[in-house]
Amino acid sequence: MIKAVLVLNTQGKPRLAKFYEFQSVEKQHDAIRNVFSVLCSRPEHVSNFVDAESFFGPDSRLVYKHFATLYFVFIFDSSENELAMLDLIQVLVETLDKCFRNVCELDIVFNYSKMHTILDEIILGGQVLETSSNEVMKAIEEISRLESASKAINLVPKSVSGWRSQ
C-alpha cells in the first residue's frame, strides 16, 4: 500500500501532497518537513531508498527521484517493491511530460486539478491502478472531452430561454 505521494521543490515547498491513510494536518506538515530535511542533505551517489519509519510510523519506506527543481517522493509499506515504485515515479513523470509541453514546476502549480486527476488515474486508495502512461493519457483525454461536452450542454438552456421569450 502506498501511504503518501509528495512533490516538493528544492526549497522545500510542497507542490503536491496526497496522503492515502489518515493523518492530521499538523502531522502532515511535520512529515513534509521531515521528508525534505532528509532529502536535501542526501548526496547524489547513494541509492534513492530511505527508511521512513521516524516520520511515517513502522513499516514505512521512501523512494524519491530528483528532476530539475522537483523531488518526487513515494512513501509505502513493505507490500510494495522499491524498484517498482521507482518505475512508477517514471510513469508519472512521463505522463506529465505528455500532458504539458515542456513540463516544469509552474505547470504543476497552475494545473493542480489536472495533476490530481493524473495521479488518481495511476494510484487510487493507495493501490496502483495503471502502469502504462499511454493508457493514462487516453483516460485524461476522455475526461477532457467530457468536460468540453458538459460546457456545450450548458449553452442549450440559454438558447431555449431565448426562444421562449420570442
Place this chain on the structure above:
Amino acid sequence: MSIEDNGGLRVLAINILGRFLSNCDNNIRFISFSFITLMVATWIGQNQKIRLMVVEINLRGDGAERLRERGRAKAPE
C-alpha cells in the same frame, strides 16, 4: 522465500542476485543486498558462496560500504 526446498532454484536465484550485485546502479545493488540478507537468514547452506560474493562487492569501494552503514543490509560475518 516461501518456495519449498529446491536446490536448482536456489542456485539460480543466487546467481541472478549476484548479477544484480555487479550492476553499477546503487538502487539495484541495494535491493539485491537486501534479498541476499534474507536468503542468508533462510538458507544457511549457501552461505559460503554468498560470503565470497559479498566480499568481492566490498572490494569495489564506497557504494557497498554506504549500504552497510545504513543498516538495511548487513553482510554476513
